[in-house]
Amino acid sequence: MTNHLGDIQNAKAIIIFGANPAVNHPVGFAHFLKAKERNNAQIIVVDPRFTKTAAKADYYAQIRPGTDIPFMYGMLHLIFKNGWYKKDFVKNRVYGMEDVMKEAKKWTPEKTAEVTGVPADKIIQIATVYAKSTPGTLVWAMGLTQHSIGSSNTRMAPILQLALGNMGEEGGGTNILRGHDNVQGATDMCCLSHTLPGYYGLSDGSWKYFAKSWGVDYGWLTKQFKEKKWMNTKGFTLARWYAGVLGGKAGEDKIHNGGTNLKALFVMGNGITSIAQTAKVKEALDNLELIVLADPFVNEAAVLTDKKDGVYILPAATQFETSGSVTATNRSAQWRSKVVEPMYESKTDHDIMFEMAKRLGFYDEFTRGMLLKVDPKTSELKQVKKTFKWPEDATNEIARIIKTIGLTGWTAERLKKHQENWHLFDEVSLRGIGPMKGEYYGLPWPAWTETHSGSPVLYDIHRPVAEGGMGFRNRFGLEHDGVNLLAGETSAPADSKVPGGYPEITAKNIESVLGITLTEDEKKRIGKNWKVDISGIIAQKCMEAGIAPYGNAKARAKVWTFPDPIPMHREPLHSPRPDLVKEYPTYQDKPNHYRVDTQYASKQGEKDWSKEFPINLITGRLVNMNGAGVETRASKYLAALTPEMFADINPNLAANLGIRDGDMIWIHSPEGTKIKVKAHFSYSVAEDRIFLPMHFAGHFQGEDLSDKYPEGTRPYAVGESANTVTNYGYDIITQIPETKGGLCRIEKAKEV
Ligand SMILES: Nc1nc2c(c(=O)[nH]1)N[C@H]1C(S)=C(S)[C@@H](COP(=O)(O)OP(=O)(O)OC[C@H]3O[C@@H](n4cnc5c(=O)[nH]c(N)nc54)[C@H](O)[C@@H]3O)O[C@H]1N2
Ligand SMILES: Nc1nc2c(c(=O)[nH]1)N[C@H]1C(S)=C(S)[C@@H](COP(=O)(O)OP(=O)(O)OC[C@H]3O[C@@H](n4cnc5c(=O)[nH]c(N)nc54)[C@H](O)[C@@H]3O)O[C@H]1N2
Ligand SMILES: [Mo]
Numbered sequence: 073m074t075n076h077l078g079d080i081q082n083a084k085a086i087i088i089f090g091a092n093p094a095v096n097h098p099v100g101f102a103h104f105l106k107a108k109e110r111n112n113a114q115i116i117v118v119d120p121r122f123t124k125t126a127a128k129a130d131y132y133a134q135i136r137p138g139t140d141i142p143f144m145y146g147m148l149h150l151i152f153k154n155g156w157y158k159k160d161f162v163k164n165r166v167y168g169m170e171d172v173m174k175e176a177k178k179w180t181p182e183k184t185a186e187v188t189g190v191p192a193d194k195i196i197q198i199a200t201v202y203a204k205s206t207p208g209t210l211v212w213a214m215g216l217t218q219h220s221i222g223s224s225n226t227r228m229a230p231i232l233q234l235a236l237g238n239m240g241e242e243g244g245g246t247n248i249l250r251g252h253d254n255v256q257g258a259t260d261m262c263c264l265s266h267t268l269p270g271y272y273g274l275s276d277g278s279w280k281y282f283a284k285s286w287g288v289d290y291g292w293l294t295k296q297f298k299e300k301k302w303m304n305t306k307g308f309t310l311a312r313w314y315a316g317v318l319g320g321k322a323g324e325d326k327i328h329n330g331g332t333n334l335k336a337l338f339v340m341g342n343g344i345t346s347i348a349q350t351a352k353v354k355e356a357l358d359n360l361e362l363i364v365l366a367d368p369f370v371n372e373a374a375v376l377t378d379k380k381d382g383v384y385i386l387p388a389a390t391q392f393e394t395s396g397s398v399t400a401t402n403r404s405a406q407w408r409s410k411v412v413e414p415m416y417e418s419k420t421d422h423d424i425m426f427e428m429a430k431r432l433g434f435y436d437e438f439t440r441g442m443l444l445k446v447d448p449k450t451s452e453l454k455q456v457k458k459t460f461k462w463p464e465d466a467t468n469e470i471a472r473i474i475k476t477i478g479l480t481g482w483t484a485e486r487l488k489k490h491q492e493n494w495h496l497f498d499e500v501s502l503r504g505i506g507p508m509k510g511e512y513y514g515l516p517w518p519a520w521t522e523t524h525s526g527s528p529v530l531y532d533i534h535r536p537v538a539e540g541g542m543g544f545r546n547r548f549g550l551e552h553d554g555v556n557l558l559a560g561e562t563s564a565p566a567d568s569k570v571p572g573g574y575p576e577i578t579a580k581n582i583e584s585v586l587g588i589t590l591t592e593d594e595k596k597r598i599g600k601n602w603k604v605d606i607s608g609i610i611a612q613k614c615m616e617a618g619i620a621p622y623g624n625a626k627a628r629a630k631v632w633t634f635p636d637p638i639p640m641h642r643e644p645l646h647s648p649r650p651d652l653v654k655e656y657p658t659y660q661d662k663p664n665h666y667r668v669d670t671q672y673a674s675k676q677g678e679k680d681w682s683k684e685f686p687i688n689l690i691t692g693r694l695v696n697m698n699g700a701g702v703e704t705r706a707s708k709y710l711a712a713l714t715p716e717m718f719a720d721i722n723p724n725l726a727a728n729l730g731i732r733d734g735d736m737i738w739i740h741s742p743e744g745t746k747i748k749v750k751a752h753f754s755y756s757v758a759e760d761r762i763f764l765p766m767h768f769a770g771h772f773q774g775e776d777l778s779d780k781y782p783e784g785t786r787p788y789a790v791g792e793s794a795n796t797v798t799n800y801g802y803d804i805i806t807q808i809p810e811t812k813g814g815l816c817r818i819e820k821a822k823e824v
Contacts, residue, residue, distance in 0.1 A: 074245035074530040075209065076402030076516065078499040081106045082243030085205035087116040087198075089140055089229065090215015090812070094124035095695045097249050100401075101125070103499075114201050118143060118190075119215060120690055121720075121763055122756040131198050134758060136189040137688050138219050138644040138813040144228045145641075146184030147199040148176040151235055156203040158237025164560030164572075165544065166234050167552070168630025171638045187641065187652060189758075203236060207243035213251075214692070218812040220658060220672065223805035224639035231629050231639070239627070240531035242501075250401035252699070253391065257399030260477060260517075261470075265307030265666065270474035272603070274304040281604045285473045286441040287453065296434075298330050308667050309807040311347060313337070314356035315668040326669045336362040337373075340388070340421060343700020344373035345769040345793040348809035349800065351745045354772070366424050369702045370785040372769040375777050385782075388421055389414035396463035397487050404502070404514025404526070405482050407491040422462065441469045451597035451607035471522075475603050475621075478518020480611060481526065490514055502528045512540060520611045520621060531627075533565045538615050541565035546576045546623025552632060559624045568618040576623035577602045577610050586617045635659055635804055644813035645672065645801040646681045646742055648688055648760065659804050666807050675800055685742050685815035687725070688761035691794045692812070701767030705787035717747075717771070717791025720754040720763035721818070729818055736821040738774075739764075739797050741814070747792035748774045748821055762818065764794035766811075772796065 080086065080103045093101040105128065107113035117129040118140065126132045135143055151157050152173050162169050181192035188195075202208050210233050216225040230239070230246050238244035250256050261269045272278040283290040294300050308316045308329075316334035319327030327333070337360050347353050357363060357377035365371035366386040374383055392411040399405055414420055419427070429438040442460035444453050460466075464484035471482045490497075490513060497504050497513035504511045515526030520537070527540035535541035543559050551557055558573030574585050578601040583589060590598065590609075599605030602614070602621035614621045630637045643653045659672040696713040697704045704710045719739060721731070731737055733753040739762070740746045748771070749764070757763050770777050770790025778786050794811075801810030 073247040073250075073402045074239065075242070075247055076404070076502060076528055077103045077247075078502060079242055079245070079529065080104055080209055080211075080247065081110055081500050083107050083113050083207060083209040084111050084243065085114045085116065085202050085208035087118070087202050087208060087210050088125060088129075089118045089143075089210070089212045089225075090217075091211055091213035091249050092119065092123040092125045092215075092692065093211070093213075093249055094128060096213070096693050098695065100249065104128075114205050116198055116202060118198075120688070120758070120761060121692075124695075131194070131201065133188075133190040133194055133198060136187075136648075137690055137761065138221070138647075139188040139641065140216055140225050141221065141228050141639050141641045142179060142184050142187045143190065143195070144232050145176050145179035146181060146188070146195045147202065148172065148232060148235060149179045149184070150181070150196060150199040151203050152176055154203075157235045160562075161237035161239075162235060164563040165239075165626055167555060167557055167626040167628050168638065169231075169235065172231055172235070172629050175638060175640070187656075206236065206238065207241045208233075208236065208238050209244055209247055210238070211247045211249060213249045215812055217803075217806075217808055218810060219808075220645055220801045220803055220810050220813070221639075221642050222803040222808050222810075223634075224636055224642075227631070228639040230627070234627055234629065240529065240533055242529055242532075245529065248401075254398035256401055256403065257397070260399060260474075260479075265309060269470075270476045270479070272476060274306065276304070277604075279303060282473070284453065285444075285606070286437070287444050287455065288437045288440060292437065302330065306666050308334070310342065311802060311807050311809045312666065312668050312670075314347070314349070314352045317356035317359050318352065319668060325671065328664045328667050328669075335360060336364075338364045338366070339371060339373060340366045340424070343702055343769070344371060344376065345795055346700040346766065348795050348798040348811050349743060349745075350376070350772070350793045350796040351743065353795075366421065367702075368418065369706060370782060372700065372702055375770065375780045376772065386424060387416065387418040388424065389418045393418070394420040394422070394463075397467050397482065397484070399517075400514060402514075402528075403516040404512075405487050405490070405517075406514055407484075407487040409491075422466075441473075442466055444469075444472075446472065446606055446608075451609075453606065472606075475605065475611070478520045478524070478527075478621075480521055480608070481515050481519025481524045482517070483522060486515065486522075502526075510539075516540075518542070518622075521608065521615055524615070533563055535565065536567040537565050537618050537620050538567075542620040542622075543573065543624030544627045545620075546574075546625035548625075548628065550575060557625050557628075559626055564624055565618060565620065568624075570617075570619060570624075573624045573626070574619065575625075577614055577619065577621050579605075579610075582610060582613060586613055586619060588613060588617070643676070644810060645676045646685065646799045646810075646813075646815040647676070648682045648686065648815060650680045650682055662804060665802070665804075670802055670807070671800065672804070681742050681815055685740070685817045686760075687816050687818055689739075689741075689797065689799070689814040689816040690757070690761055690763045690812060691766045691798060692763065694765045694767060697765065697767035699767065700769060700793075701789075702769070702787060704767065705770075705789040708788050711788035714765070714767075715789050716750050717765070717768040718750040718752040719818075720757050721751050722755060722757050722759045722761075723753045725759045725762075725818075726751055726753060729820065731818070731820050738819050738821050740817045740819070741797035742799055742816075743797070745796050746773055747771075747794075747796050749792050762816070764797075766794045769793045 115129045116131040117126040185192040366388045393414040395410040429435040442465035445456045467484040496508045502512040512526040597607040602610045768791035771792045799814030
């Protein structure tokens with residue numbers, strides 16, 4: 073989120089694309105409703121289903137899945153045509169908007185209606201209300217991301233906000249409602265395969281900075297890899313780990329993994345049936361040599377696989393049995409205290425990892441960073457103790473190393489103080505009072521120094537940098553195609569020593585940009601640039617001059633290194649509209665995408681999928697269930713609310729197929745897989761689509777696997793996994809699966 077949940081109360085309009093907060097963020101949704109009470113905020117919902125959130129909306133557009141880019145271009149068409157965009161903002165703070173304007177010209181209300189299925193007058197109504205009610209906040213979640221064009225969707229939404237000047241404003245911004253507890257923290261620490269923690273890229277420079285900061289030898293680190301080149305090569309994604317096992321088999325995508333397949337799987341906190349294409353996942357599980365499942369519950373990977381040995385279930389403790397900091401959806405940190413000691417023979421996740429590191433022979437290297445501190449006089453790293461204190465020393469290590477997103481201020485001591493003084497912060501502004509005056513709740517990152525206030529609203533130039541103000545980051549050079557990438561005049565944060573844009577701060581330019589002279593001692597101690605400056609001198613001097621260490625540049629509407637420099641509509645791989653596939657085809661196939669060849673054009677062009685599979689397939693969430701569902705289906709009371717797996721189906725569609733409410737139906741996918749579920753009549757879905765909740769497991773393609781659970785562990789509710797029928801398809805940048813855009817065929821199941 074650029075802003076935060078409480079700040080949504082400041083909005084005059086709220087437009088929600090592909091999120092259902094009334095169900096999935098019900099506590100946060102209270103702020104949306106308060107915005108309505110306070111400002112008569114206009115709530116607009118764009119979703120293929122009439123959701124519980126839509127029920128609270130002033131305007132609702134029932135969009136065809138996967139067509140949000142045309143919808144937003146349709147809005148921009150009217151915004152540019154009628155001069156409703158913020159010209160100064162665009163001129164001074166955005167790069168590449170001309171190309172967006174050109175594309176938007178094509179998306180007349182009629183054309184937009186043709187592609188999205190939303191009537192032209194509704195598009196005009198929504199664009200008008202949203203453009204005129206400022207500040208407006210734009211909210212999204214999984215309905216935008218889980219598509220082969222997901223990353224384009226997530227660029228399109230900020231472009232709409234930039235055009236309207238809604239970025240860096242209270243009550244504005246792009247507010248992405250995150251999923252799991254601490255998923256923001258997991259992302260910031262990169263529990264993924266494509267960067268180092270803190271978004272430091274996979275490069276020799278970053279590795280050397282981390283080697284130094286961890287107190288380990290860089291040469292030792294390189295030796296942990298088969299060859300040095302693998303250090304800077306992205307790994308498999310969660311979405312396609314199975315391809316790492318199956319690669320090389322007939323009909324499977326080719327892999328690029330140093331000549332070997334994956335042989336072992338260690339799962340820590342993933343429900344397995346949440347991964348698209350469960351049948352492939354099962355095949356991969358069956359082909360592994362070793363499976364380790366660290367989970368408080370019986371991870372259903374163990375139930376799905378037919379593997380009889382080499383499967384280990386480790387009892388992991390829950391969050392209530394451990395302590396430490398987590399990061400909320402708005403970049404605020406929260407300190408947590410342990411409620412009870414780990415019960416029975418369970419161990420916390422970090423203890424499981426420490427034990428693994430001991431057995432694998434790198435425990436000392438793994439934990440050494442927690443023993444180090446920067447000497448304030450010399451700026452050298454020194455070992456200051458023999459044993460670490462968990463979790464405080466881990467938190468302080470993160471604060472010491474991660475400069476990119478400004479975690480410097482997140483010392484364990486400060487975070488604990490915020491936990492203890494929770495009542496002294498305002499929910500709408502996050503401002504502290506009394507002893508917490510001058511700080512925002514949870515020190516939302518960036519918190520540039522150990523005394524910084526935190527930054528509740530990203531890119532806000534109305535406040536000084538020391539109080540959370542900043543422009544956009546200078547990340548992609550000083551100019552492109554002869555255009556200056558730095559921000560224009562009058563767009564520096566309040567009280568800045570420099571009036572307009574400026575580059576990111578390095579040891580070389582700090583004196584000239586800030587207009588200061590460093591002492592000889594400072595020159596000796598300062599790091600190469602703000603991202604690796606162990607001394608903290610750059611951040612300190614920047615605060616004094618009102619300068620954001622990362623620079624003040626233009627936001628990029630155009631990303632020249634991406635397959636689509638500006639977002640373009642492309643039909644889902646499995647589209648119900650063959651006519652539009654011709655006009656808006658998907659990408660060319662992409663070789664070696666996170667180590668696996670990935671199909672686009674060849675899959676889409678294989679045949680007209682819509683002939684055999686005419687129904688749109690949407691998957692998503694229920695309020696009483698969570699994720700892959702093993703935790704919530706193990707609750708008698710939550711399971712009782714939805715005891716069986718079902719599909720929401722429009723009664724008119726059902727009637728045409730001879731299906732009655734409550735009948736069992738087969739749903740077939742283009743992958744050749746099928747599931748048997750109960751038909752649940754609902755007008756929330758249009759006649760060309762069905763909705764499947766993603767939370768079930770324990771049945772597989774018609775077979776009940778109940779007897780495979782260890783005794784006493786079968787959840788109260790079991791059923792088919794939606795992901796057994798989700799289609800092939802992955803985002804071109806991130807590889808998130810296309811679980812919100814696919815096709816299927818439905819038939820009534822024969823009675824037995
Ligand atoms: N009760 C409950 N709460 C949860 C979770 C849970 O499992 N249960 N999970 C948590 C997690 S991990 C996450 S990530 C969040 C997810 O939160 P949400 O993103 O709100 O969750 P979903 O229900 O998956 O999808 C949101 C909506 O996207 C719509 N949609 C599908 N395709 C499209 C499309 O092409 N365009 C548009 N505009 N909309 C589309 C769906 O109809 C659905 O209503 O929820 C979190 N909160
Ligand atoms: N079709 C379809 N598929 C989807 C989605 C969709 O919308 N449609 N949404 C996707 C999204 S956004 C998400 S986030 C995923 C969610 O999918 P998962 O991440 O698989 O969902 P959870 O059920 O939250 O799984 C968490 C697992 O961790 C275990 N666990 C809980 N606490 C702890 C702990 O402290 N330590 C350890 N070691 N384990 C713990 C739980 O028991 C459970 O087995 O699903 C994705 N898959
Ligand atoms: Mo999620």
